[in-house]
Amino acid sequence: MSGAAPVIRKLADTPAFLIGPEDTVKLACLAGPKDGTNTSVFLEVWEPGGAQPLNSHEESAEIFVVLKGQAQAHSDEDVVTLTAGDVLILQEGSEHRIINTSETxxxxxxxxxxNDGGFAKLVTDGTEVALTEADRAVLCAGLPQAV
Incomplete structure (x- = not known):
């Protein structure tokens, strides 16, 4: 037994961040190294037409579970369409980006x-922004009194 206490975080108290001040994707770290795990979990919110820059994680596979919306995912030479309910799995070292294809x-x-590889720290070193009530509602859809 490790003897470490479980970590409980309330979504209402979880801040979101922009990695760069001009970014169009906000990230809320739901779990990561500060919680005693090398696996990081984020809620990511792309504004209409928003995109992340081309990026790669040499030692980390990255999995995106689409909760709401539509997008195009670029991974190396491949381009796929994503909609709610899709699960995108990107392999270690792939050069990728996701673009919200909705205008509204x-x-x-x-x-x-x-394998976080320092990504959660990169996120939380960014500019803090608020998750909106609508953002929290998407994550907690169908859960009674969760927001």
Whole structure:
């Protein structure tokens, strides 16, 4: 037994961040190294037409569970369309980006990184922004009194 206490975090108290001030994707770290795990879990919210820059994680597979919205995912030479209910699995070292293809609706994903490699710190060193009531509602859809 490790003797470590479980970590409980309330979504209402979880901040979101922009990695760079001009970014169009906000990330809320739901779990990561500060919680005693090398796996990081994020809620990511892309504004309409928003995209992340081309990026790669040499030692981490990355999994996106699409909660709401539509997007195009670029991974190396491949391009795929994503909609709510899709699960995108990107292999270690792939050069990738996701683009919200909607002009009016946000894109929401739960993103899991198998080996954080410092990504959660990169996120939380960014500019803090608030999750909106609508953001929390998407994550907690169908859960009684969860927001």
């Amino acid at each position: 609706e946000d894109l929401y994903t739960i993103t899991i990184m198998s």
